[in-house]
Amino acid sequence: MIEVRNLKKKFGDHTVLESIDFQVSKGEVVCLVGASGSGKTTLLRCLNLLEMPDEGSITIGAKTLKFGGGSVRRNDIKELRRFSGMVFQSFNLFPHKTVMENIIEAPIIVQSRPKAVAIEEGKILLSKVGMLEHQDKYPDALSGGQQQRAAIARALMMKPEVMLFDEPTSALDPQLVREVLKVIEGLAKEGQTMVIVTHEMNFARRVSSKALFMDKGFIVESGKAAEVLTNPKEASTREFLALLDDD
Template identity: 50%
Template structure:
């Protein structure tokens, strides 16, 4: 497998810079004005309640949703200004530089595992079927799923489907990997294999943005954690700072409820 893009080739340069990103669906404002920066080879973990804007932000970064305003810059080579409608080639270039791993796998049910993986490289990126197949088999071997190459998604466990989803993303050779709650649809006993694979990718220097509720995983893997609520980044910093000593009251409230879901909030306790 090819290596992740090395940060040593571009010292002090961000791979992803987002400024003032906004997105609404009809009258529902989902992203108010989001600013994030992710350096090459680093991992940003997005945490926040359901409906806070995490998924919409990831979809905007992949071009699956079109922002209403703000800018996205990738590697200083691609800059999209959503104040003016980006061109189709710009959106295609954004999708080519990033790859999404979805919460519910999103594998094509009528295709085999191998067909799911090579579809993007062959159809979208116009690479040869032989090259794409050889690369797909190498990736499947890495995640221990070579024997599943001819299986269909319904024949796989949830953890196996998600590992195939990660392989499918890697096969596109992206600069940026995006994960939308990659373990939330899994049975607890299947979570470990997926998290170990993501941790390996982080160790190899892949640049990633991960929306997750796995706080211990975020603490171990992420270089920066950002808390988003109401479409706004309310707090960001190192995992130690945000997860152990949050400064914003809403961050503290969210972490308290996530870590101790059966405790009554302090404001509700008896005097």
């Protein structure tokens, strides 16, 4: 489903990702954990080519791209992106469009789905994330949790093989975190393949099948989530988890 090989990324002279290798099988939920600045978000953005890797290769679904030998063609970027949907920290809903208008725009414009079909599919997904009654509201009339659930529905509308989540609860008040995590947990139970950057360790232990701990641009430890996040082998992983427990 996903295969990353020898991925490297620099910003100027600063190396952000170094020799990244991992795989995600169909139906797996993989969490990326680590301190701020460890490279988690950059890695996730590289998977969707919002950041362009300097070296290595990424395979998602049936598409493989190799980096470092020249510029990547725009059509190749579009083809890789069609296999994945991304949910950001800050929702990124269009403020001048209703919830329904937000989630049907890309299927209509990018995938040429008939508007009536997109609306019916949108209603099903909004019901799934508990947002159907809010379909005609604008984002500024919604709570942060509601906006994030609408953003998840928007990503799902493109029928991605992989869902990418970049700390989907970090911008939410604590009382709103649970409703978003519940939606993601439901997707996991349905077998949706996901890669999730998160600091919610209890959620990660419960939902993830695999955990990757990152430090200073490297994957320091990987394995079954229950093992990595409960009984880590590496000292840096233990130190990171101890800091979270102290909080």
